[in-house]
Every structure is written in C-alpha cells, then in structure tokens.
Amino acid sequence: MSVGVVVFPGSNCDRDVRWALEGCLGMPTRFLWHEERDLGGIEAVVLPGGFSYGDYLRCGAIARFAPVLQAVREFAAKGGPVLGICNGFQVLTEMGLLPGALTRNRDLHFLCQPVELVVSNPSSRWLKGYGHGETITLPIAHGEGRFQLAAPDLERLEQEGQVVLRYAANPNGSVGDVAGLTNAAGNVLGLMPHPERACDPRTGGIDGRRLLAAALG
C-alpha cells in the first residue's frame, strides 16, 4: 500500500510531496517515472507541481501524452484516488480528467504567497477532515492558475458539489474563485494550492495534512 508520486522531466515538487507524505504523515510512497506503466501496489496517485516538459505549448499539454498517464487514466477510471497539485492540476485538465483550463494569472505575475481558502464541500472524499465553510491557509506558487470555464458549465459543477475549495480573496482571477475541484465521481482532485508545503509547523502551518492524509482515505 503506497502512494505513487509521478515524476515528469521538469517536476519540482515531487520530493516535497514525498517528504510530506512519508516524513510528516508516515505514508509510504513510490516515485513513478513518466515512462513507467506499472501501477502495481499503488493505492493513490499524486501528480506534483513543477514545469513538466518545460510547460511548452501550454502547461500540461505535452505531459498529457506521457506513458504513465495512460496507466493513471485507467487507475482513475476504476475509482482510484488521483490528486493533481498545481502543474498536476493543469495536467489533469489537459488530459480531460477534470473540466476547464488554467490560464495566465489576471495580473500576469507569478504568485508565491499563502492564501486563505474556504472549504465548500466537506463531503468530498478529499476534504472530509475539514468542516463546511472552514477557512484554511495553504501556499500558492503559480503563474498560470486562473481557472477558466464557461459559466453554464461552472454552474453545473457547483450544483454537483465539484468545486471543493475556493479562494477567500481571489488572487488570480479564477472564475467562481475556484482553487480546487473534483471530477463527477469525486476521486480525482485538482488543486492550485500546495498542501505538501503546509504539513510541518516549522514551515508555516499544517493545514495541508488532512487533505494529503485523505489520499489513502
């Protein structure tokens, strides 16, 4: 039983995720190289942040064709939990596992700061450790985090409870203040904030712990 952490050329949060899962939460992990196809023994998958394939063309557009993601797609289709953080979220939208797209921040700046987030669906498998309306603080670090989706589609996601985390003060212009959303089945979560950077009190808080712990739910 372990959590697979995907490593693309250009990933840079893969080791942070391993440190958070193993060092802070005591959860075993295994790195999954982008060319790997065997997810044997893996009970959850994390697509970490970074700049996969240099973010050429669009963020996540090239990563989508990585062999490991064919296996992740099948894993997700069978209900396996998949968490995409930052660049991982961008990859999930490019793959079509999550709706919408992530575009250049409204003010064009790369944003690297703690943000307040409101838990808007604590019945999600990923957020059951949190209360409805609870405010948590996680860091963001992205240049292209403005979530974009047509208004009627966003309304449908909100009605279905797929928007699970919102920005308390929208930093990047995302429609609907979306900071994190799940697929219809609820097993795939994409997040712009970095829960793995909020797991040790010495580095600014532990609000990310319950979320990461939910991977092995």
Place this chain on the structure above:
Amino acid sequence: MPLFKARVLVSLRPSVLDPAGEATRAAARRLGVDGVQRLRIGKAIEVDLDAPDRAEALARLELLGDRLLANPVIENWSVELAELAGGVEP
C-alpha cells in the same frame, strides 16, 4: 510525396480574458499609438508536412489542431495550407 506548408493560427476564445494582450494594448498607448481598441495575442505555428494529397494533409492538421496545438476549452484555431511543388518555397 507532396510537401505541404501549413500555418496553424491559435487564438484565445473571445470570452477568455487575455491579460498579456491588455498589457500590450496599454504599452501601445504609452508608445503613442492611439486608437488601438482591441489587442489579442495568439500563436502562429508553422508546420511542414508530407502527405499524399491535400485532403489527407488537412485531416492530419485537423487532428493536430484539435488535440495538441490548441485547447478547445479556451482557444480557437484555423489552418492555412499551401502545397509546394517539388518542395520549393513558393
């Protein structure tokens, strides 16, 4: 096999905010160029393609545009296609 020279134009859908375009429009004003009402930034992707005929070339470009070069959630795209006789530049 004929060589086709294509240019795929990718543009943001009208409903999508283009902050880089807006910043460039503001710079145009600072340069002293008045009257720029709208400025949107896209991409032009040049593709040289060997294909048996024009229809097949277009079919391949269609797949490329729709599945790789553009993200239909936020972008529109179009293609301009020219055939080069014997691979010579027109």
